[in-house]
Amino acid sequence: MKALTLALLATTGMAIVASLASTPSAFAADKPTLTVYAYDSFNTEWGPGPAIKEGFEKTCDCVVEYVAPGDATETFNRLRLEGSSSKADVLLGLDSNLVADADKSGLFEPNSIAVDGLKLPVVWNSSTYVPFDWGYFAFVYDSDKVKTVPTSFEELVNAPDDLKIVIEDPRSSTPGLGLLLWVKNLYGERADEIWQKLSPRIVTVTKGWSEAYGMFLEGQADMVLSYTTSPAYHIEAENKTNYKAALFSEGHYMQVELAAVTKSSQNKALANQFLSYLIGPEAQKIIPTTNWMYPVALPDADWPASFKDLARPGKALLFDTGKVSNIRKVALDEWLGALSK
Amino acid sequence: MIRLDHLFIALDDWQMTISLEVAAGSFCALIGPSGAGKSTILNAIAGFLPHGGGQLFIDGRDMAPLAPADRPVSMLFQEHNLFNHMTVEQNVGLGVDPSLKLGKTEWLRVEEALAQVGLDGMGKRLPRALSGGQRQRASLARAILRKRPVLLLDEPFAALGPALRKGMLQLVRDLAAQNGQTIIMVTHHPDDARLAADQVALVQDGTIAQVGKADAFFANPSDALKAYLG
Amino acid sequence: MLKLARRQLFAFGIPAAFAFLAPLILVLASLAALWSMAVPDTGGDAAGGGFPFAVLDDIYVRRAISFTLMQAALSAILSTLLALPLARALASRDFFGKTAILSLFGAPFILPVIVAILGLLAVWGKTGPVHGLVTGLGYGDFSIYGLSGILLAHVFFNLPLACRILLQGWLAIPPEQWRLATQLGMGSGAIARHIEWPMLKERLPGVFAIVFLLCATSFTVVLALGGGPKATTIELAIYQAIRYDFDLQRAALLAFLQILLCAGLALVSRLIARDHDTGDSLGGAVPRGDRSSRLARSFDGAVITLALIFLALPLLAAFIRGMQGLLAYDLEISALLPATARSIAVALGSCAVMGLISLPLAQLSIHLKGKTKRLVELPGFAIMVAPPIALGAGLFILLNQHIPIDRLALPLTALLNGLQAVPFALILIGPAMGQIKRDHGRQIQQLGMSRSTAIRLVHWPLMRKPIGLSLGITAALSIGDLGVIALFGSPTAPTLPLYLYQQMGAYRMDQAYGSGLLLTAVAFAFFLLFDKGLAGRDQT
Known part of the structure; x- marks a missing residue:
């Protein structure tokens, strides 16, 4: 018993010392710290986070610290919860569909970064939100396992019940929100009915993209809601070509990922510098092969081979950012109602 | 001398008024049916119950304002006289100092007291290692050390066999005589009263129904006593 | 005084x-803070509908309430029913390792819920051993997410609890009654009617009430295994309203609702549950003569073995994968x-x-x-x-x-x-x-x-x-x-x-x-x- 007590006291002491020592602000006080709130998959060892941190720190004489509370919407909500007392300088990973809510929150500061030269499939002229990548939502599957692949949304909706899919929660995750708006965009009034039809095929609704994709890779579902660009990862990193995105003839809903500077930031100049870096050549070269999304400012010639070969949807779908807030509310209620049956 | 003058005791749902005198150095036994209030009288004398009226004097001093620990009284209960988690000598030592901060000479006194009750050499044991009779002897040893003029016995020997009980009564009597203590004892056994008591009182329905010298008490029984003895 | x-x-x-x-x-x-948040401006405008009934118009909230009650009821029924043969088997037999099994039954109380869920995922998840077995036998596509997973986890946590309370009931039956039963030559049916049922009648409502209350307010299990809106309890809906929707008003309404519900449940369970001895003397076996046949013995053995596998396997899996995780x-x-x-x-x-x-x-x-x-x-x-x-x-x-x-x-x-x-x-x-x-x-x-x-x-x-x-x-x-x-x-x-x-x-x-x-x-x-x-x- 004495030994156990001693061991516990020792670990407690060590743990406390370690926690004190690992508080970076206490020791790196001479350099300013830029706190970036980002979604969880951004800051993983295989995500763009580490390389971008390293690249930016070389130019800024500062320390970049990521905070990743969850998927993108959850991250945004964390910031809303913290309000003006938040330590965040930059929020990274807002989605074009959330712009209206972001405006309403009054948490973000306009900047002077030129975005008109960016290569986007839509016109972008916000002075607050800077796009850093974009993509099309799609269901990804393993072609070794799934033999009859739906070629349209309609086919997916009418597919046999044993075709299991895993999707993300539209309230916490931007891909989840994307799917919600995709259905609404295609079906309008019928969205409720479509969700009821999809419901038996949904294995589970995850909080974020990482969990959903992980479950898919482990074989818990046949298809996962992700991006048309996701197969590029398996080609580049694993040399596997069996993972494919199902292309739907009706078109695919789009996502533009955004970053913005917070009003409460104490390091606004540094934050602006970070956003510029994010759409600069160095970061844009990192993004395709780490975040697996289309870059916004990278000459086609510099695109990785896997990206050039990716199938592109015939039609891109996107709601107007001004209208999306109201559509989202209605669609969300429909979704909750249909899926809770 | 102990004098209860219309001492009024109120419990949750019943009450009693008691008048009783016990001469200094004598042995008084309280007998009577269970539930009659025998133990209640002892609890009142020891100070565990609030005084509701009347008077209680011991050697001329009014007891009403005194807390249990300040009264010239030691009480032995039927059980739980000892703390089971303390050794016998610790339990007895509490009689010297309730915070158990004892010096060498005090521990010697504890040993002596244990010897007096026939428990020499058992001080280091835990109470559960003793027999029922030995445990009550240990309690007695503590009472000796507390040196209070009055000893109240609330059936402490009830669980012992007849022979053992007799032996204990004898021991109590001898010790009390040595120390000049006055004793009031509650008992279920009229024989105990005959054997050890100078004075006997019958408690019934919250009052003292009959009281007198031991021999006279049993020689001239009242109707109530006759009914009780059967 | x-x-x-x-x-x-x-x-x-x-x-x-x-x-x-x-x-x-x-x-x-x-409560006051929740109220003020739930009913922001009480000034005159009564159009908001009578609180807390306005929130009940929301179909999602209604489903969350009914799901909360439904899963709690099912969890309680399953845990209690499964605990019956298990407690009877444990009461009838005395064998080497019984004390170890009984202390294992106490483990889910100390074990962090999230770790138990990891263990259940490893055993019952799509890649785990049980899933293959279940689907291989043709029992459809069992999924650990959603209602089935929540029930599984709740039974995992509450079966031992229910079993311990019932086991105490069996052991509290006076030995004289068993001897009398043997003397009178009572069979299992008569024993069940005259000796066991009166004890169970006393204890079952209490067991059910405790498990129901625990499951109605269980959070972590539903958070980890609840599959979207289909399997959302009020407690989880509060969490989602804050974390997902950033809708503090809805969160407040739900929280208010949850407190009302719990108060109701607690009152009801106080009425039906009686205080039982909490003594932990669970050793020994009852002296009954009716269950000595080979069939009865192997049935009890099978029940105990299955329960042991059910409870120990997830713990073992969490331990092994944990070691692998720590080492690799x-x-x-x-x-x-x-x-x-x-x-x-x-x-x-x-x-x-x-x-x-x-x-x-x-x-x-x-x-x-x-x-x-x-x-x-x-x-x-x-x-x-x-x-x-x-x-x-x-x-x-x-x-x-x-x-x-x-x-x-x-x-x-x-x-x-x-x-x-x-x-x-x-x-x-x-x-x-x-x-x-x-x-x-x-x-x-x-x-x-x-x-x-x-x-x-x-x-x-x-x-x-x-x-x-x-x-x-x-x-x-x-x-x-x-x-x-x-x-x-x-x-x-x-x-x-x-x-x-x-x-x-x-x-x-x-x-x-x-x-x-x-x-x-x-x-x-x-x-x-x-x-x-x-x-x-x-x-x-």
Whole structure:
């Protein structure tokens, strides 16, 4: 018993010392710290986070610290919860569909970064939100396992019940929100009915993209809601070509990922510098092969081979950012109602 | 001398008024049916119950304002006289100092007291290692050390066999005589009263129904006593 | 009786008043905050609909309520039904290793919920051994997500509890009754009717009520295994309203609803549940003659073996994958250690809160008599009906304007975990304290022990066991807690369970299993430290 007590006291002491020592602000006080709130998959060892941190720190004489509370919407909500007392300088990973809510929150500061030269499939002229990548939502599957692949949304909706899919929660995750708006965009009034039809095929609704994709890779579902660009990862990193995105003839809903500077930031100049870096050549070269999304400012010639070969949807779908807030509310209620049956 | 003058005791749902005198150095036994209030009288004398009226004097001093620990009284209960988690000598030592901060000479006194009750050499044991009779002897040893003029016995020997009980009564009597203590004892056994008591009182329905010298008490029984003895 | 001297006022009166009032004030303040958030402007406009009924118009909320009740009822029915043959088998047999099995049955109480879920995922998940078996046998596509998974986890946690209570019932049947049954030549049917059923009739409603209440307020299980809106309880809906929708008003409405529901449930369960002996003498077997046939013996053997597999396999899986995770993967020690330190700090805080509330309350209750005594149960009842998520939401709304949430998360978690433990602690500490007063109260008075002496010489030695056990349970529950901390915990400063949950969210499962093993080790170590360390060598 004495030994156990001693061991516990020792670990407690060590743990406390370690926690004190690992508080970076206490020791790196001479350099300013830029706190970036980002979604969880951004800051993983295989995500763009580490390389971008390293690249930016070389130019800024500062320390970049990521905070990743969850998927993108959850991250945004964390910031809303913290309000003006938040330590965040930059929020990274807002989605074009959330712009209206972001405006309403009054948490973000306009900047002077030129975005008109960016290569986007839509016109972008916000002075607050800077796009850093974009993509099309799609269901990804393993072609070794799934033999009859739906070629349209309609086919997916009418597919046999044993075709299991895993999707993300539209309230916490931007891909989840994307799917919600995709259905609404295609079906309008019928969205409720479509969700009821999809419901038996949904294995589970995850909080974020990482969990959903992980479950898919482990074989818990046949298809996962992700991006048309996701197969590029398996080609580049694993040399596997069996993972494919199902292309739907009706078109695919789009996502533009955004970053913005917070009003409460104490390091606004540094934050602006970070956003510029994010759409600069160095970061844009990192993004395709780490975040697996289309870059916004990278000459086609510099695109990785896997990206050039990716199938592109015939039609891109996107709601107007001004209208999306109201559509989202209605669609969300429909979704909750249909899926809770 | 102990004098209860219309001492009024109120419990949750019943009450009693008691008048009783016990001469200094004598042995008084309280007998009577269970539930009659025998133990209640002892609890009142020891100070565990609030005084509701009347008077209680011991050697001329009014007891009403005194807390249990300040009264010239030691009480032995039927059980739980000892703390089971303390050794016998610790339990007895509490009689010297309730915070158990004892010096060498005090521990010697504890040993002596244990010897007096026939428990020499058992001080280091835990109470559960003793027999029922030995445990009550240990309690007695503590009472000796507390040196209070009055000893109240609330059936402490009830669980012992007849022979053992007799032996204990004898021991109590001898010790009390040595120390000049006055004793009031509650008992279920009229024989105990005959054997050890100078004075006997019958408690019934919250009052003292009959009281007198031991021999006279049993020689001239009242109707109530006759009914009780059967 | 309660005429307090000045000294007693400070030593007894003030702590008692604090312990009595603090939980009540916290719950009421939280309710007030929830109310003001749920009904923002009460000025004249009654068009909002009568609260709290407006929220019931929302189909999603209605489904959350019905799902909460439905899964709790199913969990309670399943746990109770499965516990019946198991408890009977355990009562009828005495065999080597029975005590070990019975202590294993106590493990789910200390085991962090999230770790048990990891274990269940490893065994019952799509890649686990059971899934292949089930689908291979043609029993459709079993999924651990959604209702089936929630029921599985709830049975995993509550089957042992239900079994222990029923087992006590069997063992409490007087041996004379069994001998009489043998003498009269009663068969199993007659024994069931005349001996077992009367006991079960007494106990089953209570078992059902306890399991139902626990499952109606279970959070972590539903958080981890609930599959979207189809499997959402009110408690989870509160969490989602804050974390997903950032809809504090809806959260407040739901929290209010949850408290009403819990108050109703607690009242009902008080009516049907009776106090049973909490004595833990579960050894030995009943002397019954009817179950000695080979068939009956193998049936009991099979029941016990199956239950053992069901309970032990997830623990084993979590342990093995945890070891693999700890050994094979680069552990982020710099993140794990501070998370562990935070969890320990929260646990110690909870223990302090538990002690500051439970001890004076227990003391108060033994000093009061008659009807006033029941009044002391009020704070405990208030804690029971205000589940931590709802209470936390209220306190958060109340404090958020004044203190940044980062600084609130850990203290709030410690406070709420500590409060949660109070009802348990009172069950353990209250009777012990009462017995000291009954057995030794007059002795202490007569010897003239001062308050501090009495505590040193009598109360502490006799109460260190229940106090140690209470602290152990509090610490273990708090270290493993993933409730309030999931709601408000800062992602940069997570506790160990929150860190684990982040790893699960990022689907870093191997690391999550590693963290899970560490979490379990810490929880058990602190349980043992308090339970065995404080209780000391058995002296009574």
